[in-house]
Amino acid sequence: MASTAQLEVDPTLLIDSEYGSEISGYDTSTQSLASSVNQYILENGRRYHAYYGENKNMLPSDEIEQDRLDMLHEMFLLLLDRKLHMAPVENPQRILDMGTGTGIWAIDAANEYPEAEVVGVDLSPIQPTWVPPNCRFEVDDLEKEWTYKPNHFDFIFARCIAQAITDWPAVMKQAYRCTKPGGTIELWETGGILYSDDNSMKPDNETKIFYEHIAEAMAKTGRPAHIEGSNLVEYLENAGFVDVVVNKVKLPHGPWAKEKRLKQAGTMALIAFDTGFHSYGMAAFTRILGMSNEEADKLCYGGLNAVRNRANHTYTYLHIVYGRKPEESK
Numbered sequence: 561m562a563s564t565a566q567l568e569v570d571p572t573l574l575i576d577s578e579y580g581s582e583i584s585g586y587d588t589s590t591q592s593l594a595s596s597v598n599q600y601i602l603e604n605g606r607r608y609h610a611y612y613g614e615n616k617n618m619l620p621s622d623e624i625e626q627d628r629l630d631m632l633h634e635m636f637l638l639l640l641d642r643k644l645h646m647a648p649v650e651n652p653q654r655i656l657d658m659g660t661g662t663g664i665w666a667i668d669a670a671n672e673y674p675e676a677e678v679v680g681v682d683l684s685p686i687q688p689t690w691v692p693p694n695c696r697f698e699v700d701d702l703e704k705e706w707t708y709k710p711n712h713f714d715f716i717f718a719r720c721i722a723q724a725i726t727d728w729p730a731v732m733k734q735a736y737r738c739t740k741p742g743g744t745i746e747l748w749e750t751g752g753i754l755y756s757d758d759n760s761m762k763p764d765n766e767t768k769i770f771y772e773h774i775a776e777a778m779a780k781t782g783r784p785a786h787i788e789g790s791n792l793v794e795y796l797e798n799a800g801f802v803d804v805v806v807n808k809v810k811l812p813h814g815p816w817a818k819e820k821r822l823k824q825a826g827t828m829a830l831i832a833f834d835t836g837f838h839s840y841g842m843a844a845f846t847r848i849l850g851m852s853n854e855e856a857d858k859l860c861y862g863g864l865n866a867v868r869n870r871a872n873h874t875y876t877y878l879h880i881v882y883g884r885k886p887e888e889s890k
């Protein structure tokens with residue numbers, strides 16, 4: 561997989577950075593506000609699942625967030641040539657999607673593997689009811705004792721759950737116990753550090769400043785915003801998984817990359833960012849860093865405006881790590 565080579569900028573993209581980002585930016589979409597239900601907390605104009613409580617998971621779970629998660633799913637498919645996973649998985653019979661969100665990955669996996677039973681688990685009951693017959697969802701806390709049988713799943717998958725997990729070793733220990741000998745686990749996490757290959761990201765880049773504040777807030781919760789492939793490798797190997805493979809893929813923020821696949825993925829990322837900065841930022845900045853609503857909002861909009869600016873060619877890494885439970889652990 562092409563990954564860490566310098567990203568080439570599309571020269572046909574007009575750069576008018578001497579103007580403010582409102583002029584030089586990309587067009588954006590608008591989203592509608594969600595309605596509330598009584599087991600949720602309403603805050604910052606967003607709906608958060610009540611179970612999370614203060615500082616547990618600071619992402620909302622409203623319709624705006626559900627749309628964002630579905631857009632990110634499409635972004636990942638565009639980035640990875642529509643692959644749902646990178647590990648070689650053959651004829652899986654039981655698949656688990658940890659922290660399934662809207663369940664979109666689990667539904668696609670159920671369609672791709674019609675012989676398999678796919679289970680998506682999440683704290684939030686935000687999954688659809690019309691799903692393939694071999695797909696079902698469970699509402700549960702991954703950090704509690706798992707009730708699945710030992711050696712049960714051929715394939716366990718998780719994407720973007722880093723900010724949800726406080727005790728990775730404990731969760732990985734349970735994942736190991738519930739993976740079949742010879743079975744596979746695969747973890748995807750987008751890193752929380754922003755890069756640019758052409759120095760277009762200046763020290764005062766407001767997206768960078770946003771990311772730094774997220775890192776500061778998340779560090780205080782014990783769930784660091786930035787996870788490297790090496791962290792995921794350590795979690796898997798310490799749990800007992802072997803033959804661990806690491807992949808690192810650049811994810812451009814915006815349609816500035818020359819290569820079609822990256823341009824499309826970056827475009828989808830930018831659309832998702834429309835609401836993503838506020839999803840990640842508002843609770844983290846107000847609850848943890850003690851900012852006022854206005855301060856937090858300003859930081860989120862600053863990050864969003866800078867990423868919309870065509871002159872900024874920033875990206876993060878997507879880390880994909882997979883491993884296998886040894887056969888002999890039968």
Ligand SMILES: C[S@@+](CC[C@H](N)C(=O)[O-])C[C@H]1O[C@@H](n2cnc3c(N)ncnc32)[C@H](O)[C@@H]1O
Pocket residue numbers: 617619621629630633658659660661662664665681682683684700701702703718719720721724725
């Ligand atoms: C960023 S979303 C990712 C969703 C999905 N994996 C995807 O890629 O579209 C993280 C999800 O983890 C869920 N989550 C957070 N803490 C959890 C926990 N302790 N147990 C189960 N799910 C959890 C959240 O409700 C949220 O849906």
